[in-house]
Amino acid sequence: MTTTDTAPRTGLRAVLPHGRGVVTFGLSNLVSALGTGVFYPYTLLFFPALLGISLTQVGTVLSVTALVALPGMFWVGRLIDRLGPRTVLIAAALLRAAGFIGYVSIRHVAAFALFSVLIALCNRAEQAASPALAVALAPDGERNRWLALARTAFNAGVGGGALLGSALIAGGETALMWLGLANAAGFLVAGLVLWPLRTPTVPPADRAKLSRGPWRDGAFLVVVGFNSPLWMVALAVETSMSAYLIGTLGAPAWLAGTLFAVNTGLLMVFQLPLAPLLDRWGNLTVLLAGTLLTAVFLVAMALGGALGGTALVVLLLVGMVIYTAGELAVAHARYALLTDLPPPSELGSFMAFNQVAVGISGALVPFVVAALLDSAPAGLWWLMAALTVVTTVGVLAARPLLLARGQKQ
Template identity: 45%
Template sequence: MLTSLRAALPKGRSVPWFAGATFANSLGMGIYYPFSLLFFQSVLGTSLTRIGLALTLAALLALPLLPCVGRLIDRFGPRRVLLVSTAVRAAAFAGYLWVDSFGPFSVLSVLVALSMRAEQSATPVLATLLAGDEPPGRWLALSRALFNAGFGLGALVAGLSASASPEILHRVGLANALCIGLACLLYLRLPRSGVPAAQGRTVLGKARPWRSHPFRLVVVAGAGLWAVAVSVETALPVHLLRDVSAPPWTASVLFTLNTVFLAVLQVPVAHRTERVRPRMLVAVGAVLHTTLLAALAVADQLGSGALTAVLITAMALYSLGELLASQALLTLLTALAPEGQRGAYLAFNQMFIGLANALTPLLVTSVLDRAPGMLWWVLAACALLVAGLMAGTLRAGTRGRSGQGGEEAAPGAVGSDSDAAAA
């Protein structure tokens, strides 16, 4: 088992620094997010509704700036962008401790939203560069596994801090800022990487990800599954407690199971599926998403004895689907983006992820109040639409190759021209 795990991990001197930075960053966020709204309320002394509206507006205001972030990644390299974005975010979270009005709070929230999207754009690019001759999927899987492990551990630490007094809340905010600052220092130990300046000047004007049909399809698929994931995080606890009258601990058990799956199995699963075509993995993963959604749709019709067993089984399948689809989507996004333009392409993807992240909770809560059961069927239809989209591209690619008399590309060759055409 340990030998298999070691074989699945990336190699090289950069691994400890990359892994440490990812873990420190996610640990701080995990400590912080369970208490974030209460923290903001304690420093501003206003309603949660106003705070939620301000955070949503901040997330939306940051989105138009992402194309500039993508160009900066391509010109100066992902390492520099990560250094700046983590430093800005650490300073912004520290700044939250001193705000007492909505103006500074809103400015800091825009900086936080923009820096988070910048990190999400730059990290896969950095992982691809650090991989060198290794399969980049191993670095991407390590990043996702450590993010989930750190976030889960941080959330557990926050949960054990039973008190939500202003003193505890301020300590949580400071701990988050310190963890992000540590991540920034660890990024400094990574080797310098990026597009040479002369090459950067020649490619910056050519990055038009919206014109790439294969890339657009993957972006749409990723945004669809992200909306499903955000919906589950937002609506599952409310639905189980309010509409199903499940035991209060049920949601915690389900989310803990999901976190353990993502943290422990991400690297081994990514290693075992390296030779499977990413589009197939996305399609299978999207179908597995529907197991939990269907279970939640009929949860109110299940007896108390069967309810827990069904939900745990469904969450396990959903988590496996998330493992397969999220890893494959990242692999496709980095493979389909031209070298030297990955920053612009992944920033384009983050615009849609950020939009889904900002709007989905509002849409979900509106539907949840009117037709709880319908919400889960709509989300299941969205997941099946993603599966159909990916399966359709596989069939189109197979017909195209057979018509040309060529052989199908090797499953692992996701970056090849033939695989890009098959998208």
């Protein structure tokens, strides 16, 4: 196993991850995220224009195909363990490139559904294999920096891609097909970037060890149980904030954009520098702090209806800074826990199992958000705050179990 440099780190060396392949790993994540950023914000413009179907039909197909793809993750997890995360990441990237080319080439609802299942499965495969690749490549003591690098590259790529996407759609509906082709190009390049990378194999002795599997690992199931509702909360914030601020509170349109910009900017700037500091505090402490900060923001959103003008703007800007601090802490702790607990030879299967749980909880978000925004908008934020607080209590209750598995306070 590779060891880290024992020389003291100063300046950028104290922040940036180290190890062979780190530039390739970061670049592949960045390029993939650029393609996602080009397309994702304009999904609901792309498919109705290309296929001539309604938004409701598009949403139904995307939700159903996302759920249909989830059972395939158990097979993907075994492939990660047998073939290695690099191979699965390359295959997923190339298949997604083919899928987006298919979107713009075969403009039929049946093809749309078929390609959507493929892309949904490959998206989940990437989210399982990327942390596994970071674990495989990172030298001792560098794992959380590598994971933080992946999140930083994702935020930077999605932000830059969204700007590029806005330029691509300036030509009107006929230019929307370029969104799909740009996304396909991003995934193709991301896969090719990884091609020359070589990863260490799991030692035969480790591979021979028997495991009860993720569904029988109590500590890992507890972490998955934390991760799924926190993922649901994050998706709810992302998908409903603009509609709530503009449609319910009557806030100016620029406020929602500003809040998203504050969030993305802070994540890009602080994700890597904070990783070493968060490592010192222990995953459980960091996770607890992150859930509490998230709950503070959600309560502020619920109370925003009683305010207006400058007071609302100040409340939400301060709240977004608090939320971003919580997001940084939660992301750091949950990825550390999810990658620390599984046996090295079965990390792919464990991460794939987590993606199934995350996928199920994520599929509920559109329905919950739409129903509550229509009937009780403030109730959405109280519900998410309650879910976060319940998760915090669950973390406290599970501390003895996780401490027994070697996790720090």
